[in-house]
Amino acid sequence: MPAPLETCISDLDCASSSSSSSSSDLSGFLTDEEDCARLQLPASASGPPARVRRGAPSTSRTSEVPGAQDEEQERRRRRGRARVRSEALLHSLRRSRRVKANDRERNRMHNLNAALDALRSVLPSFPDDTKLTKIETLRFAYNYIWALAETLRLADQGLPGSGARERLLPPQCVPCLPGPPSPASDVESWGSGAAASPSAAAAASPLSDPSSPAASEDFTYGPGDPFFSFPGLPKDLLHTTPCFIPYH
DNA sequence: TAGGCCATCTGGTCCT
DNA sequence: AGGACCAGATGGCCTA
Numbered sequence: 001m002p003a004p005l006e007t008c009i010s011d012l013d014c015a016s017s018s019s020s021s022s023s024s025d026l027s028g029f030l031t032d033e034e035d036c037a038r039l040q041l042p043a044s045a046s047g048p049p050a051r052v053r054r055g056a057p058s059t060s061r062t063s064e065v066p067g068a069q070d071e072e073q074e075r076r077r078r079r080g081r082a083r084v085r086s087e088a089l090l091h092s093l094r095r096s097r098r099v100k101a102n103d104r105e106r107n108r109m110h111n112l113n114a115a116l117d118a119l120r121s122v123l124p125s126f127p128d129d130t131k132l133t134k135i136e137t138l139r140f141a142y143n144y145i146w147a148l149a150e151t152l153r154l155a156d157q158g159l160p161g162s163g164a165r166e167r168l169l170p171p172q173c174v175p176c177l178p179g180p181p182s183p184a185s186d187v188e189s190w191g192s193g194a195a196a197s198p199s200a201a202a203a204a205s206p207l208s209d210p211s212s213p214a215a216s217e218d219f220t221y222g223p224g225d226p227f228f229s230f231p232g233l234p235k236d237l238l239h240t241t242p243c244f245i246p247y248h
Numbered sequence: 249t250a251g252g253c254c255a256t257c258t259g260g261t262c263c264t
Numbered sequence: 265a266g267g268a269c270c271a272g273a274t275g276g277c278c279t280a
Binding site: 098106135 | 253
Binding site for chain 1: 266267268269
């Protein structure tokens with residue numbers, strides 16, 4: 001498990017970090033003074049470069065008259081140190097942006113999961129200890145909306161099957177619903193237009209309608225099976241769902 | 249132990 | 265430029 005975000009952020013700037021190395025897996029990232037030293041970076045970004053490395057070799061030379069060769073070497077060393085410093089800063093900047101992006105992505109996924117939870121909460125009752133997976137939730141919701149729309153359509157048409165509204169939606173299910181989906185646009189927007197087209201839905205009964213989820217390849221329904229079988233939904237779970245006992 | 253599900257990280261792409 | 269979105273990779277947890 002990665003370290004908490006705060007840890008990562010606090011470790012971001014090696015210049016201000018004096019803590020021991022982070023346990024987080026930030027490969028290649030400067031996590032402590034040792035890394036800074038390895039890159040010949042100062043322990044403090046605002047302070048001077050590490051003196052030891054710069055000073056030690058030159059002390060023996062201070063007594064000498066520096067030749068052109070020495071000056072050239074010194075220039076090269078300075079350029080090298082500057083390059084390393086700028087690369088490290090760039091790395092640190094990239095790292096900082098990545099950490100922020102990770103944070104946003106995490107929040108985004110949390111929001112997505114919250115929306116999925118909200119969706120689960122308005123779906124027909126399940127045993128409390130059962131939680132639909134994400135894919136099950138989406139598939140179930142898709143089919144459930146279709147079933148609701150179809151129920152409304154039958155009710156509005158006053159067909160013999162219109163009693164399905166009551167059979168589909170026993171009282172305990174109704175309060176948890178945010179409201180009936182618009183039979184036309186909402187249903188269409190949920191799936192491929194052909195599969196959920198309102199005109200197609202109006203053309204046939206729910207059970208024989210080839211455009212219904214029941215007729216899709218994921219949807220199994222047969223004469224011997226009085227239940228809607230929703231893709232991804234465990235059958236035993238389905239049978240405990242009061243909203244889907246319509247064709248008993 | 250294999251497989252499913254999930255959270256998280258990551259780099260790429262698109263949009264504002 | 266920065267944020268949103270996306271898909272792939274990875275590792276942890278759980279269950280059959």
